[in-house]
Amino acid sequence: MRETGPLVHCLTNSVVRQITADVLLASGAAPAMVDHPDEAGDFAAIASGVLVNVGNPTAEQVEGMHAAIASAREAGTPWVLDPVAVGGLVLRTRLSTEWLESGPAAIRANASETIALAGTGAGGRGVDSTEEVAAAAPAARDLSARSGAVVAVTGPRDLVVTHHDGLERATWVESGHPLLQKVIGTGCALGALTAAYLGAARAAGADDHDAVVAAHAHAGAAGTVAGRTSAGPGSFAVAWLDALYTLTPEDIAGLVTVTTE
Template sequence: MSSARSALSAAAPLVHCLTNTVVQTLTANALLAVGAAPAMVDEPLEAEGFAAVASAVLVNLGTVHERTAQAMRVAVRGATAAGTPWVLDPVAVGGLAFRTELAAELLGSRPAVVRGNASEVLVLAGAGSGGRGVDSTATADDALDAAIALAGRTGGVVAVSGEVDVVTDGSRTVRVGGGSPLLTRTTGAGCALGALVAAYVAVTGDPLTGAVAAHAHVALAAEAAAAVGPGPGTFAPLWLDALDGVRDLSAAQVTA
């Protein structure tokens, strides 16, 4: 994992983001801060072709509607055909039928990484009914068995966000601690994390290593930002600065 940060800086991967309209700016700026290149191409007539030439694709269901759902379908098709890794962030699945059904459909195309909170992962694994909107009502460890089962179904990695993040490929499980509670009070921090997972997977070639590196990077930056920004209003821009400043992931609280 120590080489992942330098690989990201050197490669500057192009990450195609079909994501939450509320957080597009933060997601784009987070990618720029770590040295990646963002693109928000959500037109169905363009999404398939763009996914095929991008380094990685993020599919985030935060504010999905019919047109963007179709763009997501064709982007996943283009990514799959081109061998482009893609990340599924199943925001708020469980309580709303449209996004839950779409997430289940997309899951059949075997994302490299599923990244969500514990309640979302439990829903995708068929072991829960969902949380409270975007908020989880379960812990990451509550969803560990479901994450392992889900990884087995997709052949990829499942990353569960929580006080301590849990990342598994079904046989290997890694925990990433640290970070700051202020991340949960910053709109779009989790969505930006999904984009960083895509960027790191693109440059590492290993979904588990990439997902762990992204979580470690976000946690280290959050710790640095929280040390000087005591509230959510000051934390968010300081977090972007800190994402840029992280050069070494070895200090992260990573345990296998």
């Protein structure tokens, strides 16, 4: 990832743009937020990966998202869908459901969002998940089958599922720290990091599923390290960015337990 320095085009919510960009920079990628409908299509065509995060969208940004997705699809750029708070809110639920048909390379969500997007549950009350990751496994398989995407369900343990075109893989990633839930944007930034790893993997001819696992391992391992020295969510966020920057692939491998079902 660091060698490629993938350019990640983020169409994401206004709450987390700064930390998303900082996470990408710390991890060796190059962030660019380009939301305007007149620019988003052109930019998605030259980016290495695209993130579409539907948290707190504006009407104009939604137009930019449509343009970016169409352009990414045409250019073969991998794009990631982060269906923030789908289920309870009408606009983002409609958009996310519609975009399942547009060939996302990956979907990153918490358990509640995964279940809501698959249409098998009632949805959460917002950005925090009221469901266990394991309970979302059938919904993740279903979403993967319908969309062709790798589906990552983020939680205390992350589950990465590929279940389409004869592929069947389910990988658990165990790492992280509870304070990740107390810093805004750690999950949203992980969606962007997933787009970065997918961009790097495609350039190297590597596998999408492995790229999504690697992104979650990187973020989780950095969380584990940050948790050791932090006194609360403020110092945790700082240490997490530092660890994202300093951890080597070997460090990450030693900090994360990856289990394949």
